[in-house]
Every structure is written in structure tokens, then in C-alpha cells.
Amino acid sequence: MESNNYPKLHNAAWPGVVGKEPGTKNPPIDLDTMLDYTANAEFEGEKFDGVDIFLFDPHVNIDASDDELKEIAEKVQSRDLVIGSVVAPVWEPTGGGSAMDPGEGRTSFLNQVTKGCRIAQNLRELGVRPYGVVRIDSATGPGEWADDPEKNQEIIAETFRQAADIAADHGERLAAEGEICWAGMHSWRRMVQLLELVDRPQQLGFQADMAHTLLYLLGFNASEDAILPADYDWSDKELLDKAMADLTSKLRKWTIDFHVAQNDGTVHGSGSHDKTGHHCVPNDPNGKLDIPHHAGFWLRDEEGELTKATRHNCWDGCMFDNDIMEKPETWNSILASMVAVRRQHGWSE
Numbered sequence: 001m002e003s004n005n006y007p008k009l010h011n012a013a014w015p016g017v018v019g020k021e022p023g024t025k026n027p028p029i030d031l032d033t034m035l036d037y038t039a040n041a042e043f044e045g046e047k048f049d050g051v052d053i054f055l056f057d058p059h060v061n062i063d064a065s066d067d068e069l070k071e072i073a074e075k076v077q078s079r080d081l082v083i084g085s086v087v088a089p090v091w092e093p094t095g096g097g098s099a100m101d102p103g104e105g106r107t108s109f110l111n112q113v114t115k116g117c118r119i120a121q122n123l124r125e126l127g128v129r130p131y132g133v134v135r136i137d138s139a140t141g142p143g144e145w146a147d148d149p150e151k152n153q154e155i156i157a158e159t160f161r162q163a164a165d166i167a168a169d170h171g172e173r174l175a176a177e178g179e180i181c182w183a184g185m186h187s188w189r190r191m192v193q194l195l196e197l198v199d200r201p202q203q204l205g206f207q208a209d210m211a212h213t214l215l216y217l218l219g220f221n222a223s224e225d226a227i228l229p230a231d232y233d234w235s236d237k238e239l240l241d242k243a244m245a246d247l248t249s250k251l252r253k254w255t256i257d258f259h260v261a262q263n264d265g266t267v268h269g270s271g272s273h274d275k276t277g278h279h280c281v282p283n284d285p286n287g288k289l290d291i292p293h294h295a296g297f298w299l300r301d302e303e304g305e306l307t308k309a310t311r312h313n314c315w316d317g318c319m320f321d322n323d324i325m326e327k328p329e330t331w332n333s334i335l336a337s338m339v340a341v342r343r344q345h346g347w348s349e
Helices: 029-040 066-078 104-125 149-169 188-198 210-218 237-254 291-299 328-345
Strands: 008-012 050-054 084-089 133-138 174-177 204-209 255-260 261-268 278-279 312-315
Touching: 008 029, 008 084, 008 104, 008 328, 029 050, 029 066, 029 149, 066 104, 066 133, 084 104, 084 312, 104 149, 104 255, 133 149, 149 174, 149 188, 149 204, 174 188, 174 255, 174 328, 188 204, 188 210, 204 210, 204 237, 210 237, 210 255, 210 278, 210 291, 237 255, 237 291, 255 291, 255 328, 291 328, 312 328
Parallel strands: 008 050, 008 312, 050 084, 084 133, 133 174, 174 204, 204 255, 255 312
Antiparallel strands: 261 278
16 A cells, blocks of 8 residues: 555546447446446556446436435435536537637526536535636637637637636636637647636636647647657657656646646547547557656756645546456556556645
8 A cells, every 4th residue: 555645536437428439449438337337447456446436328417406316316325436626518519618608608608607507616515626726628629729810719708707706706726728729729829828828726727637748848739839849750759758847847837737647749539529639548559758767847847846736646538449448457557647646746635
């Protein structure tokens, strides 16, 4: 058993839904099964502490009643787990709308944020959610954004400011996950700009996912903002560390939610999900990250001191194939990576 008990270790439940389509080899996986995968994993006596969840069918209906939320809380607690961060379904196909549309899109986006914050607050009051944030993004792509970058960035910022007001009303915080597929958040430079334009650090921060932020270094969808050279040789670990230090120095102060992940330096999409950072199993032979080492760039400051900015870390296996997710060894190896991160960058309370 390790001595550190923070940050708590969570598994994401949404890989059972995101990128999944009925009638394919990767149909949706129900919440109970995802909870069982999480609860059954074990590494050297350590277990997952909780799950992060997606507020959309078939996992959690965004319009779930109080009684339905109580049932979900009981499902989680019966497996000796808690809930951390929740994902608001802000995209048009899930009832939301583009944050870059100042009209109906914004109205639909904010409506989903309101519902997501209500559920988050409810789960907190039920005692099943001791920490965590509500995750959002701009719900539109960088292609449309590129038509008028500065104007569109301002529109997204205004939508996010209004979302921050909603979060404050519910005692919640929002985390914007930087991914190359989301407008105005598709490069580190634009992500920082957006956070600064919103300027609500108490209500809106950054969710760093190791698979996505690796692509920030490479400049996917924003070559002008690449930190690594176009001809970068992956065997040059010193240059990768230098680039990682540069990236995290710009975004670490905004980071309030953290996803541990592996990436092979490519993009991937499945189902209706656009291509974004390719999540891989921890020991993928093509993986470019030394997971515990590179997690430290986010979890420690420039002097090497722990930031303790997040009470839990989450593993995101978004768009893993179902045959991989059905194997117990997948979750055991993921938990082992999470434990390794906590042993190097955790603390005891």
C-alpha cells in the first residue's frame, strides 16, 4: 500500500458512451458495466476511489429527477466509489449549441450548463460528490472559428462568462478542456487567450488531458502555435521535456482538473466524435509519454513543489475499442499508472 492518499484516483465512465454507436462493433456500454470495470480493478492492494461521469443518456439523463439522481448515487456508493467531475452535454446533437453562436446556440449551450450544474450540485448535496468540476468546451470546430478568429474568440468568451455566472449560482466551477477539435481551444495560445478573456479564475479554469495537450506541442490544427519542431525526433527526450515545461508554464496556473492519459502522437475519432488526441492504453508500444514523469509537469510548479490544485486525477480512455475495455487487465494497468502518478506526485492527508 502506498502512503499517499491524494489526489484520489478516478476512472472516466464516458468512454462507454463517447464515440460509441449502436449496431457497430463498439456499441454503448452501460453505466453499471463501467462502474463494475472501475470497482473491480486492483493494483498492489490499491483501488479506484471514484468515477467521473457524462451527463447524457444512456448514463445520466441531463433532465434526471432528484429520485433518479439518488438512485445513481446509490449505485456508485454501493461499489465503494464517489463521483468527481461531470461533463455537461453542451453540443448541438446532445441538446446544446455552439458557444460561438450569440443567438440560439448560446441559449441552448447555457441551458445545458444550467442543467449540468444542477445535477452536480445535487450529487454534492447527496454526499456522493466530495470534489470535482463541471466540464465544458466551445461545442464547435476550429474550421468555422477561423473565418473570423478574434471576433469568434470574443463571442465564445462572452458565452463562457455567462456560463461562469451560472456555475457560481450553483457553487460549482467549470473546466474548459483544451482539445484540438474545439474552436478557440484548439491550441495552447488560443486556450490561454480564451481563459484570459473570460477572466473568471474562481469559476472557470482549464482541464488538462495528457493525450490532448501533447498535440498542443505538435501544433495540430494550429501549426503556428507548435512548440516542438515539425521534424521533431521522438527519441529526443530532453527536447520533449523542455517543450512540456514551456507548455505547462503557460497553462498550469489555470488547471483545476487533470486527466492522466497516454498518446501515440496521433489523432483519432470514432462514431460522431471528431478527431482529437489519440488515447492509448498505458503500455502502448507507440506511446510517447512517460506517464508519471510527464504528469509531474502539470502537478508540480516550476520549483518542483506540488500544486495540490486538483483533489482527484482521472484516467480518460475516450474512444477505446470495446474489446479492449472488456479486458480486466486493461483497467488494472490503467490503475497501476494512476498509482504511479500518485506515488510520485501525491500527498497524504
